[in-house]
Amino acid sequence: MTISPALPTVEAAESEPERPGARRRRPFSVRRFTGRLTRADRDVLWLYVLTRAGLWGTEYCARWLFPADGDSRHPAAVLAPWQQWDWAYYLHIARDGYFPAGAPGPGQVGWDNREAFFPGFPLVLRAVHTVIGDWTAAGLTVSFAAGAVAVVALGRIAGLDQPGAGAPRRTAALFLLSPCAVFLAAGYTESLFLALALPAWLAARREEWARAAVLACLACTVRVSGLFLVAALVVQLLVAVRRPRDLRPLAWLALPALPPLLYSAYLHSRTGDWLAWKDAEDRGWARQFHSPWSAWHHTWTAAFGHTQGTGYAVMFQAELVGMAAGTVLLVFLLVRRRWAEGVYVGLSLWALGTSYWYMSIPRAALLWWPLWTSLCAATAVRPRLRTAYFAVAGPLGTVLALAFFTGRWAG
Structure with a gap:
């Protein structure tokens, strides 16, 4: 995808006389900062703003x-x-830290297992809070800004896969109107992670490995899913190798291992446990390893065995659909020999599909960029599929947004 050069400043400023030896001052212009956006990028951002407005309208209705x-x-x-x-976890970490004084420790009664959450988002939230006094508004601001970066990067990835003006806009629409899209707007990690992971993948597609490694390193501070991204980058590099010296960027791809190691070292210094974050996941969210068939069985029982309240049961039903969709996507990627993307999705499915039961798979699908670019390609040649998708995804997205806004479990 071509990137247009920065637009010139206004002519009036250029014609203003300068004093000898004075440093030329260029007036502020929004166009100076948007000149690198292509028309496709602007179309994607316009759609992004409209869908944010729609979510806020849904939030308004939920309150009333x-x-x-x-x-x-x-x-x-x-x-x-x-x-x-x-x-609540991100807020408590950003405001009070991981181990506030006077609070019970990991594994003790009353402990909230907050160390399961990586520090990237809370650190950004704390920084933004120094400017925006309200914590919730600060979190929404982080996600809004990060989501804009993410959706532009997703559109550009789609443009690489399918040259043409329509692919970025179509992919963004599929993504932004997906059932779990409310989590892109909430003060959660999805938008911030994608704002780093998608540009990293875009850089890898352009063989800009140092940039890809730095962005992946930052993504690893936000979610453990960043490690799956790193694995995909390594495979992408190996696929792109044409001669031995092309392997030199592998050294860069060791950089993203640093944040998880530092976080584990920090937790070890406080708890004596190198895997304290994983143990917190086990305690709080039943992430202990189980065979894939056991996880499916437990989730099926929770969904249809009348062992859960209806609000939770229907979400477990969504988990089963999410796992089935992810498995179909993985098979599709492997058949098409899209090895790197297959590794990314496969590792995600393995991590989510080997707990006691499935949890947050539909939400995790937001992070599977191959899903959205593949749907874009499929709906380009089958317009009825696109119509069917929006006819189903639109109402589901509204239902899940209302469930989230009213405090019900929504994935």
Whole structure:
């Protein structure tokens, strides 16, 4: 994809006389900072803004239609619907740290297992909070800015796979209107991770390995999924090798191992456990290893065995659909010999599919960029498939957004 050069400043500024020896000052211009965006990028960003507005409209309706007290005459606070589930962990880490004084320790009664969450997002949240005083608004700002970067990068990846003006916009629409898209707007890690991972993959596609390694390194501070990205980058490099000296960038790809090692060392210094983050996942979210068939069985029982409340059961049903969709995607990638992307999706499925039961697979599908680019290619030649997708995904996305905004488990 070509990148247009930066646009010149306004002519009036160029015609202004300068004093001898004075440093020329260029006036502020938004166009100076948007000149590198292509028309396809701007189309993608316009769609991004519109879908954010749609989510805020849904949030407004949720506050008025579903108050916590059915007899209330006043809606919840404006930002209250965004303060759900994992947001509390990120807030507590950013505000109080991993081991606040006076709190119980890991494994003790009352401990919230917050060390399961990597420090990248809380650190960014804390930095933004120095400018934006409200914590929730700061988190939403991080996700909004990061989501814009992510969706532009996704559109550019689609443009590499399918040259043409329509691919970036179509891929962005499939992605932004997907059932779990609400998590891209919430103060969660998905947008920030994608804002680093997708440009890293884009850099790898262009064989800019140093840039890819640095971005992947930052992605590894946000989610453990960054390690799956690193594995994909290594495979992509090996596939691209044409002569032995092309392997030299492998040294760069050792860089992303640094954040997980440093985080593990920090946790070890406080708990004596090098895998404290993994043990926290085991305690809090039943992430202990189980065979894939056991995990499927436990999830099926939770979904259809009437052992869970209906709100949780339907989400376990969604987990089963997510695993089935991910498996189909993995087979498709391997058949097409898209080895690097197959490694990324395969490792994600393995990690999510070998716990006691499936959890957060539909949400994790947001991170599977090959899913969105593959859907883009399929819907380009089958317009009815595109119509069917939006007819199903649109209502599901609204239902999941309402579930999230009203405090129900939504993945």
